[in-house]
Amino acid sequence: MRHLLTLLSLLAAASPAAAGLTVFTCEPEWAALAEELGGEQVEVYSATTARQDPHHIQARPSLIAKVRRADLVVCSGAELEVGWLPMLLRQARNPVVLPWRPGHFEASSFIKRLAIPAELDRSEGDLHAAGNPHVHLDPRRVAIIAEALAGRLSERDPDHADHYRRRHEDFARRWQQAIARWEQQAAPLRGVRAVVHHKDWVYLFDWLGMVEAGALEPKPGLPTSPGHLATLKQELERQPAAMILHTAYQSDRAAQRLSAMHGIPVLKLPYTVGGSERAADLFALFDETIERLLAAAR
Numbered sequence: 001m002r003h004l005l006t007l008l009s010l011l012a013a014a015s016p017a018a019a020g021l022t023v024f025t026c027e028p029e030w031a032a033l034a035e036e037l038g039g040e041q042v043e044v045y046s047a048t049t050a051r052q053d054p055h056h057i058q059a060r061p062s063l064i065a066k067v068r069r070a071d072l073v074v075c076s077g078a079e080l081e082v083g084w085l086p087m088l089l090r091q092a093r094n095p096v097v098l099p100w101r102p103g104h105f106e107a108s109s110f111i112k113r114l115a116i117p118a119e120l121d122r123s124e125g126d127l128h129a130a131g132n133p134h135v136h137l138d139p140r141r142v143a144i145i146a147e148a149l150a151g152r153l154s155e156r157d158p159d160h161a162d163h164y165r166r167r168h169e170d171f172a173r174r175w176q177q178a179i180a181r182w183e184q185q186a187a188p189l190r191g192v193r194a195v196v197h198h199k200d201w202v203y204l205f206d207w208l209g210m211v212e213a214g215a216l217e218p219k220p221g222l223p224t225s226p227g228h229l230a231t232l233k234q235e236l237e238r239q240p241a242a243m244i245l246h247t248a249y250q251s252d253r254a255a256q257r258l259s260a261m262h263g264i265p266v267l268k269l270p271y272t273v274g275g276s277e278r279a280a281d282l283f284a285l286f287d288e289t290i291e292r293l294l295a296a297a298r
Contacts, residue, residue: 020157024066024097026075026085027054028273029136030107030149032282034074036171037150041160045070047088050248050275054080055221059087067092070103072156074149077106078113080133102155108133110148111141114202136272138203139179139286146171178283186290192297193241195232195258197250200271204289213241216254224254233261240264243296247271267296 020041025031031046038044045066048054054076057063067073067088075081089098096103113131135141150168154161190209194201197216205212214235218228244255244266255266269289270279279285 020160020163021071021153022069023072023074024070026073026081027136029282029285030074030076032273032285033142033146033149034153036282037146037164037167038153039163039167041157041163042153050270050272050279053249055083057081057084059084059091063088064091067097068094070094070097072103072105072152073097074105074107076108076133076135078108078130078133078135080108102152105149105152107145107149108135111135111144114206115199132199132202134200135203137201137289138207139175139182140207141203142282143172143175143179146175174283178286182286182290185294189290189293189297192243192293193239195236195241195244195255195264197244197246197255200247201245208293210293213239216244216246216258224257229254229258229261232258236262236264243267243293245269248275265296267292269293 021038021043023031023034023038023042023044025034025044025046027048028046028050031044034042034044047063047066048057070092073089075085094103095101098104099106108130113133113135116131117129135145146168150164153164157164186208191211193211193213194205195214195216196212199215199217199220201210201212204210214232216224216228216232218225241264244258244264246252246255246266246268248268248271252266252268258264259266269292270276270285273279273281273285275285276288278288
């Protein structure tokens with residue numbers, strides 16, 4: 001028996017340490033950030049992939065089970081997940097991760113949000129009362145969110161607070177260096193006009209100084225119509241655009257139709273981590289996004 005106990009203790013010592021926190025994220029960008037900040041001390045799961053529209057996700061039993069065992073839920077907020085996250089939280093019955101509790105983290109609540117409507121009118125489409133929720137496409141705002149998330153990881157797992165602090169310091173140093181490089185590379189994009197599919201690019205355009213020349217959706221969340229495309233064509237004849245942007249999860253059908261009508265190139269951007277083979281982390285996401293934009297703007 002003594003030999004058996006000794007063997008078991010040796011095996012336990014040789015096994016890797018269990019993760020300090022189980023983190024459920026709503027989108028791939030926050031999964032990537034949590035992994036950057038948590039390393040081996042976090043077990044991270046993303047509810048969506050880059051090929052899925054984060055507005056419209058089915059609250060599957062498998063997702064409910066993931067939320068039930070989570071120590072921390074990390075989402076964009078600002079109503080991006082309003083169609084499915086509340087149901088997950090209700091069904092999971094995990095009080096720690098409910099809104100306003102320590103285990104609930106909304107990235108958009110830590111930064112200045114853009115495009116907050118002056119008044120709510122549902123006839124204007126799917127408006128977000130708290131502002132545009134696609135906050136991850138401005139690396140300056142990601143830096144602010146990263147600091148807040150590192151603090152929350154430390155609060156939820158104080159035994160590893162030094163670990164999260166060191167990981168954040170390393171990430172912040174590399175991230176600021178990358179921002180300086182990206183801004184220098186992207187200088188020619190300032191003032192470049194682009195048509196968008198949905199209002200996914202508000203924060204990217206704010207950062208880079210690009211200009212939205214129109215949207216394929218006549219109103220947020222509404223499908224494109226032939227009449228709307230004809231109106232867009234007339235507007236682009238007066239003020240041309242350099243490209244038409246869409247994400248990995250959006251169909252390019254309407255973009256290709258407008259391109260055929262007006263000759264503007266269509267450009268698919270990764271939008272989030274996993275949106276292309278190369279965009280495997282946050283750094284590569286911005287590397288590829290800027291390179292593709294520059295190539296299309298030439």
